[in-house]
Each structure stands twice: as C-alpha cells, then as structure tokens.
Amino acid sequence: MAEKISWLSLSNDVLEDVTSYNEEYKDFLTKAKTERLAVKEIIRIAEANGFKDLEEAIKNGTKVKKGDKLYLNNKEKSVLMFVMGEKKLEEGLRIVGAHIDSPRLDLKPNPLYEASELGFLKTHYYGGVKKYQWTTIPLALHGVVYTKDLKRVDISIGEDDDDPVFTITDLLIHLSREQMQKKLAEGILGEQLNVLMGSIPLADDDDDEKADKSNRVKANVMRIISEKYGIEEDDFKVAEIEVVPAGKARDLGIDRSMIFSYGQDDRVCAFAGLKAILDMKQGEHTALAMFMDKEEVGSQGNTGMASYVLENALHELAALEGEYSALTVRRCLKNSWVLSADVTAAYDPNFDSVYEKNNTAVLGGGIAVAKYTGSGGKGGCNDANAEFLRDVRDIFDKAGVAWQTGELGRVDAGGGGTIAYLLSKYGAEVVDCGTAVLNMHAPNEVTSKFDTYMSYKAYKAFFE
Ligand code: MN
Ligand code: MN
Secondary structure (H helix, E strand, O other), rough: OOOOOOHHHOOOHHHHHHHHHHHHHHHHHHHOOOOOHHHHHHHHHHOOOOOEEHHHHHOOOOOOOOEEEEEEEEEEOOOEEEEEOOOHHHHHHEEEEOOOOOOOOEEEEEEEEOOOOOOEEEEEEOOOOOOOHHOOOOOEEEEEEEOOOEEEEEEOOOOOOOOEEEEEOOOHHOOOOOOHHHHHHHHHHHHEEEEEEEOOOHHHHHHOOOOOOOOOHHHHHHHOOOOOOOHHHHHHHOEEEEEEOOOOEEEOOOOOOOEEEOOHHHHHHHHHHHHHHHHHHOOEEEEEEEEEEEEEHHHOOOOOOOOHHHHHHHHHHHHOOOOOOOHHHHHHHOOOEEEOOOOEEEOOOHHHHOOOOHEEEEOOEEEEEEEEEEEOOEEEEOOOOOHHHHHHHHHHOOOOOEEEEOOOOOOOOOOOOOHHHHHHHOOEEEEEEEOEEOOOOOOOOEEEEEHHHOOOOHHHHOOO
C-alpha cells in the first residue's frame, strides 16, 4: 500500500502549488458570487485559454477535430466546456459536472416597501437555508434589470470597500424571551427576510405638490437607485437580483489551511473542474466540464441539468464531427464516465450525533467519493457501480490523488442529492465526487485548501 497522502507528505513544491491554486480559487469565489457572475468569469478565463464559442462553430459549420476547445454559453447561467479527444464522440465523454448556483435570497418582483420610516426589500429565499443565519450579516446585491426601453442594467452593490452594505435585522436579546423559546426553524420566518435599505425620507422640495407624501423613505431609496442606475421601480418586476453575503473569500485558521467564503457549494468543484480542463493533457476521450444552474432548487428550468442543454450540445457536436446520426449521441452518453462534482458534508465534532465516523469525509482528507447519496434508505440516489468505482480508484491512485469516502451523514439523519441521477439515466457511469465542506449552505462555508487542491488533481487525472 502506497504512503498516505496528507498535508505532511506534500513536498515544498507541491505546497507552493496548493497555495497558488487556492489564491486563484479565492479570487474566483470573490468575483463569482452568483451564477451569472460565475458564467462571466468562466467564459473570460475560457476565452483567454483558447476556448471558442460553440455557437459560432455551429453558425459557420466549422468541423471539430481532436484538440479543439469549445464552450457553450447557456443563457448566461450555465456553461459547458469541451476539449475534443482523440476518439470519436460515440466512444463517450469524460464529464466533470458541477453547479454554480448557491443558496441565497432573491428579490421579489415588487420588493421595495416602507415600514415605520425604514426602507426595505422583500426577498424569497432560494435553496436550503437556515433563515436565522442570514440576519445581522453584511449583504450585497447583484443582478440584472431591464428598463422599459429594453436597456440592460447590471447591478452590483456591497462588494467594494467604499460601497454601502445591507442587512436583515434580528431581535435584540433583551426582548427575545418569546423568540428564544421557538424552534430554530421558526425563530426567523421567510417573510421576515427583509433587507434594510435606507432611513432618510425624500425632502419635500424634491417633489411636486401632487406627489404622494407618504412613504418618503421608500421614495428616497428609489430616487438614489434611479439616479445611479437609470431604472424605475416598475423595472424590478422584470429583474433578477440576488442578495448574497458581502465581502471577499478569506484564509481561515492561524495556519491558513482553510478557506472561509460564501458559495463554496458548489463553486469549489466548479473551479476545480475549470482549472482541470484548462490544465489537462490531451485526452483520448472528449473532456467536458459542466457548470450548471438550479441545482439547489432541483435542477429544473432551462439552465439546469434536467434540461436538454447537454443533449442539444452533443447533437450539434456530432453534426460538426462528421456524418450526423442521433445514434452517435445515444452511444456517446451511454459510454460516458461522469464525476458528479458536488460538495459533501465534512465531519464536524461539534455535531457528532449526525455522523457515522467511519464513513464520513473529514476536512483535509482529500477529495470525497460518495458511492450513494439520497435519504431514508438511499431514497432518490444514484448508487455507483463497483466496476466504475474500481476504475475511478485506479485513476486517483495512479495520479497521487488523496481521496476518501464521504457519506452525507449517519443513516436516517437526513440526506440530499446532486445531478448524478440525471446523467445516469442515459446509461453513463456516474459517481458523486467532490470537496468536503463544514457548515454547508451557511452564509460562509469552510473548506480545506488540501481538499480543494486534491479535487482539482482528481478531476484533471479523470479527464486525462
Ligand atoms: Mn451542491
Ligand atoms: Mn447545496
């Protein structure tokens, strides 16, 4: 048996690689706070590394050949990146599929209101959140708004050092006797996730006499937004604005061994997949890195994994490869190998009772391979085949990748799922394989720099 790969077994050269990889990763987290921002950053990096727009190739009927690098921008919310292999498409792909949406608060279509001379924005939470965690922290707004003359306006407030931030208030402890008796799930309710926006009323002489003299704080908030962005209140009805934790990704721990940031589920695997496809040596099989949207709400919608985006792209590629046949796509998917690249829970000694220690991933233990996910007796899970696990282990071991098993929690403690089942339906071999995270879905999540780097190494070896 080979020597166990751990922090202490890494040479100084590799330790330097670990550090520089994680500096880039933190930068990505800071820039890619939403799925739209992640797409923008992924495509910027892809183009800088020679990837060409698949839509252009389709338009021009450009034939594809070994070594070609292509990306598909799916509505600015999901991206596919291909590196064409030596073998034909029908021999299957090597796919690393991650998601770039994260739990957050979305603005409602009529968000702005005033209460007791304070201006607020109403939100509807997206994905699984513990609502109380989203109060009293600095928040930022990111998104896109369209004006009535069809102009697009990108909004981003709260990330620059001299930007203001926003917050959701919580009750002071002094008056919380009743609140503190409630269940955690009911301490803060969905309709209390209202974002505090302002407190100065609009001055009287700023307005005409017929104007509404109530809701002056709300009017002033809207005046400032209108002046800065040229949008009006009605435009919120056709906008997509997300409320996310403000601030940069940071090093965590006195030894700087960990990363503390919003959105690591699943941008940790997305970034590892991105770097892996950029750095990989030419492979026999076509490599595909997927960066999908909507995973946190069930992968539905035309930017999620349950859509036909992948199939459509493969039909196009098959046509550009040579003689088109739908059978090529069927065979391609059936013969594909997939790492469903999503995070899993890291063992947390503060909450020992929900884990089963022998089968849970630990922080710093390398990339976690989860044979199955699901809940209540593996319900709804993809359960990877032993033959595929054999091959994945062989790839990882030969490439010097530190890996561990990762079961989400003890039997019947809860559960969850990823995009794995959506790809296994084609007959592809699929296993969940990603980075272990502490306080998953909290406004700030924790990963180990060793694990983030090993995830990149694992995906790269898999592509090659
Ligand atoms: Mn995830
Ligand atoms: Mn998640």
